[in-house]
Amino acid sequence: MSSVLPLAILMTSLGVAPVILMMPDSARRLRTGFNLAAASLKVALVAWLSYEVAHGASFDLRHSIAPGLELHLQADALSVLFLALSSILWLLTTIYAVGYLEGGTDRSRFFGFFSLCVASTVGIAMAGNLFTFLVFFELLTLATWPLVVHRGTSEAHRAGRIYLAYTLGGGLALTLGTIWLYALAGEVAFEPRGVLGELPQTAPLALTAIFVLLIAGVGVKAALVPLHGWLPLSMVAPAPVSALLHAVAVVKAGAFGIMRIVYDVYGVETVQAMGLAAPLAGLAALTILWGSFRALTQDDLKKRLAYSTVSQVSYITLGVALISPVAAIGGLAHLVHQGIMKITLFLAAGNFAEGEGVKTVRAMDGMGQRMPGAMLAFTVGALGMIGIPPLAGFVSKWYLGAGGLDAGQPMVIALLAGSSLLNAAYFLPILYRGWFCPVPEGATPGRRLGWMLAIPPATTATLVLAAGLLASAPFSPLGWTRFIVSLEYL
Amino acid sequence: MISDFAFLLSGAGLIGLALFRLATSADLLMRVLGLNVLAIGIAMVLLVAARGAAGTDAVPQAFILTGIVVLVGVTAALLALAERVAEARDE
């Protein structure tokens, strides 16, 4: 039982993928039903798991593949946070994708790799040691590639090449770091507050180098400047893919990796003692500002969102790097909050493109009248990103700010303020055009979108509102992160 | 033991010539011949090796025989191939 549940959660997508891959494209009904059934089952299982974990149950699944190397799946509070996020958003995104790719080609391939992508995300969430993490991390890289190039245009292929170059390069760094750490410390399991023992005293230089390697490895996926170049380019992917990439899978895997490395491999005390926290925080701050600056100048809607992801995800890194429980709460909560906000934005943007063929900011005029529902969802997401209460983003920023003060870094307040201003500067014009500019004459009324496209953004928007409004309620993301942090810091 | 030295020297010379030919000529037949010369050269070196202090040892000579057998077979194969290459060119 304690080993079956993680396996089942993994298999509900890992086992599903090959089956879907083998299905013919024509078997639409069958594929969709299968896919959705699996996704819902996964959500149910994750709910069960989180209930168990909240009540102190522990889950373990080990498989030794070579002396000194074993695959280890486990479920701690941090995993559950990420699991819940990915499973719920996967369900929504799958529904959305089914509607989005209606009548498209290669759908079996798409949904197969889609499931594989989530499978690796789930694996990353449940990885019990660095090796397992690495395995699923690389799997994620491969599983996402076909999704990025799905459209098959030469632009898509170019983006795919660059994506692959970045992520595989990062994978190499991560691999080297992992092997090195294994060579130093033997099996590196994830334990709260680190597993390095005496090593920081005996081999500080090596550990620093390893830390740099590991962070560089996961930093590529977390789009830390200057490793963020692939993210805006991979916008050529279909909307659901971008949504998944940005909200759940790739970027989040990177951020999650940073958490694991800082919290469960090195441990916060060690990281601070070795003086590695400050550079990381600095990098995060730089990324936050740089991403926002680049976002200002983008006219392509999805690219603007992409750069905003670059900046927003680094809030998580910042929350981790400011060694302070309060900031940690902020960062962890942002893992979820950014996910639901960003996925809302992308799904809405996808609807604009699908319904009205609107892909750029300057074409957004009058969107409020053309597609009120999607525009409303977009507005909620955007305001949340800016950090307007009572939406989700506000909660994260509040804790990050307090955490900055707690860590004795008042500059963090200034950083958050500046970033919020920039966010407002690149989001509000979109809202302004959407709501207050007249519909351009000659704009042909677009096609009516089915419920599969309409429901998911509405749901996620509601989640954004709920996550902020009910922040203090039990089982809210904030409440859960408080629980986690109470484990990581004592 | 002057003859040993002579054997070694000529063997080495043959090997050198053969390798040179192999290296320089693109003509198939020429290279087949080169290979044969190479084999002979090696055989001569082996002959010297066979002549230990205590009389002649049979084993290296067995090696030589094996080598010659193999050489014959391979030469046949090579010639056949060269022939078919020539045919293929004619097609």
Add this chain to the structure above:
Amino acid sequence: MIALPLWLVPAAPLALLVLFALPQARDALRTLLPLAALPALLAALAAPSPMPVRLDWLLLGAEFALTDIGAAFLFFTAALWGLAGWQALRLLADDPHRDRFLACFLLAMSGNFGLLIAQDMASFYSFFSMMSLASWGLVLHGGGVAQRFAGKIYIAFAVAGEVALFAGLAMGAFATGELALSAMGGEGVPPLAVALAAGGLLVKLGAVPLHLWLPLAHSAAPAPASAVLSGAMLKAGLFGLMIVLPLGDAAWPAAAATLAAMALAGLVLAPALGLVQGDPKSVLAYSSIGQMSLMALGLAAALAAPESWSLIAPALILLATVHAFAKAGLFLGVPAVWASPRGATRRAILLTLALPALALAGLPGTGGFSAKDALKSALVDMPQGWMLWLAPALILASLGTALLMIRALLLLGSAEHKPSVPPDAILPWFGLVLLSGAGLSLAPVSVVASASIKLADFLPVAMAVVFALAALVLTRATRLRVDPPAPGELLGVFRREPEPEPLLALPPPPRNSRGLVLRRGRLSVARPEQGSLAILGMTAALALFALLPEPAAEPPGNPPEITGP
């Protein structure tokens, strides 16, 4: 009186807004708009003020309560929103975008109510920003060039204010370790935090030089929106300041001086800039700046002399109430004037409008006078040096206001008749005028019985009338005309005609370098001859290698034992 749950105050407008989602019900719901303010009004007037509400699950743990100050503010805020909503319904009866306007209106209303009863930082900040952002929609509603420009400036200032407020509150919360809003004014809050929060609120209050958005927004927004902007929302800034500033416990001269300087600047600038405006609404807006500066002056005085806060506070509240009603009355009057053709009705309307105008100018006998009088009497025991300029400041304020009022009335008198405006837009205004008469008596504020009216008190108004007549004669005689300057003062230079670029959009960046593109040439297959050469070299190399002095080799014959890694 029924004990009404406090959370209903902000929830009522939101509930109405949510119901708006049903398209078929909208027509019925619109008429309910004014009633959305009813719970707030009732709560403000409730005999035992409603029980505090604590909702731990909301936000970071929300707490609502109605303080005395809150009740006073809530009273006129609710009244204004209700009546303004009524007029908005009439004015925008056939506006295609009216639902958008009403939605923003309801959001702003809810925010404004909520922040008056919020007791914890998170919910206060939430309602505050809800109000600010929603009123962006009110400003932008017209969709014209002026509106766009005003909207840009407004949102820029609003967001900046938000962020400053956020920073201040966050720092305060961390310093005091509690989320209660009252903690901001208490001990142990770093001055920087207070300064930031106050800065954010001063933007809303429209203190010079953070006022630049104000005239633009007021003149750009529809009249009812301007009414609530100037009547209710500016007061939200005042309300916030009364909470976050450490009033009444310790003197803070530096802050006092700064605030006083801003206030005086406002008192001087408002008439100077307002008089040359050509649009009655922006004239009224400038007079709002003047009035709010007067209140800021009160706060400054309280910062300088904490002990006098107990006297200043009611005076400020009274001042706020009077200004709210009067200014809203004037703003709501503008459509009334538009609605009426020149002639008797218009003259009657103008005469009625003169009442709130005079009240603002502080004509003895009006609420305005008693308010200013109360403020003056509260300022008697100020530290040395303050009285020197406080008294002139008060006189200047009254004079300036009076002049502005005259200017506004003149402009209104000459405003052309707009048939598009439905005549029944007059009704809510009329209701408000009545209310502003009755209002003060209803209001939960202690009206200080003003001392005997001295002749000197008529001085400012009289001077204003004289000046005005003189100016009139002068202009008539010399054919001088006042050219209204470009709105937006300094920011006027940024004003651009509508252009396709989105706000703050810079030219697109240079495209990224194309990485990883391989150039393929023909692959030349290696010739076997070179291969054999290579064999030659290899053999030689290996042989040489072999002849090198050997590494430590182990003695022969010991059994090789291979062990795994």
Add this chain to the structure above:
Amino acid sequence: MSDISLIVLLPLLAAVLTAALPPQAAAVGALATALNALLAANLGRQILQGGPVTEAIGDWAAPLGIAFVADGLAGVMLAMTAIVGLAVSLQAAAGPARAGFWPLWMATLGALNGLFLSSDLFNIYVAFEILGLAAVGLTALAGTRAALRAAFDYLTAGLVGSLLVLLGIALSYSVTGRVDMEAVVLLTQSDTGRIALALIAAGLVVKAALFPLHFWMPAAHSSAAPAASALLSALVVKGALYLVLRLSLEGGAGTEFLRNTLAVLGAGGMLWGAWNALRAERLKLLVAHSTVAQIGLIALAIGVAGNPFETGLWQAAALLMLSHALAKAAMFLAVGRIAEALGHDRISGLNREELRPGPAEFAFAIAAISLVGLPPTAGFIGKWFLIEGLIDEGGIHWIALILLGTALSAAYLSRVVSRCLRGGPHVAATAQRPPWRTGDVAALGLATGALLLGLAAALPITLLETPFA
């Protein structure tokens, strides 16, 4: 008659049979391959249980004796051969069989088994000759001029190589007076002995197509028929590599000079092969060059392994051989299917086809993953142990080279895979997938095997850890 001699004789017998009665060739050959697999599995089981298995043929005793020894390494190699053989036979039996394929393939199988099992230099030499000739035959089977020309060059190079080996063996005999593996240790004692070793190694380097002596290989492997190239690339070159590894194992510390040379050559091959693969225009040529690179990696692994009596690094090399064999065979079979379906194998044309990507391309992608060495493939496990060991020994420059090679392999393989992900505007909406063929099954099976081998890496490793005879 024991398993060992059976596993050597059975394929040779089958070769004779298949040559004798061509009509039943496919059936006989397939049967023989299956039996061979069973025998190999059984042998592996015996080794796991009772350590190395030895058998002396006839009553020759050491030092001249012809003895067969099956230790862990040999067991792994046999298993590798058996698995790849199964898949290839499956594909060949299903497809149109060229006359002569089965006898040649059976001879190759027998020779390989003999090579892995024989424990004395002379047998090894003989097995080598058979292997070489059979391989040349397989190359020439395609019958095209390119193939024949390639076969000729292959044979020439092979002959030179085997002559070098022969010379070396003879010298070593004259030095030590024995031809069994014990001789290797003795050889390292004297200069002449080391010359002999060097000569043998040089010959093996030619046959293993190790850079810079790989000149004959790309042409041969790319012009042969799919099944043949799969065998050549996956197994035949492994025979020579196995011997190199065996020499370095037997020689212990004394063969350090060989290992250093191997490491340098391996690094060179890794980069040179990768570079050519990046520039290749034809799919088969790309795969052939990637073989050069991979052999370079394996040689590097053998080279940096250090004294095998001290470190277990050589096991990483064995693992790499194993995973490369599976993946490369899968890749060649897949390429064969792709070329068959498209009618060409130009890389630039892959993504412009009126044909949806089929299972073969999927197989290619999976094989690519394990060639690059991404987790959880056996290639990854191999690289893991290699790098871990190198970190312990401080061979940081080797690590850098290995990582560089990995990145390059990812680069050139992604050239193909990205085009296999064709779709969108390049493909007609009506385009269909190519139908399933047995070749697809074989390729897919091998590729998945290579992928999953990583998860079961414990088995080969325990096999490798059984001590030598």
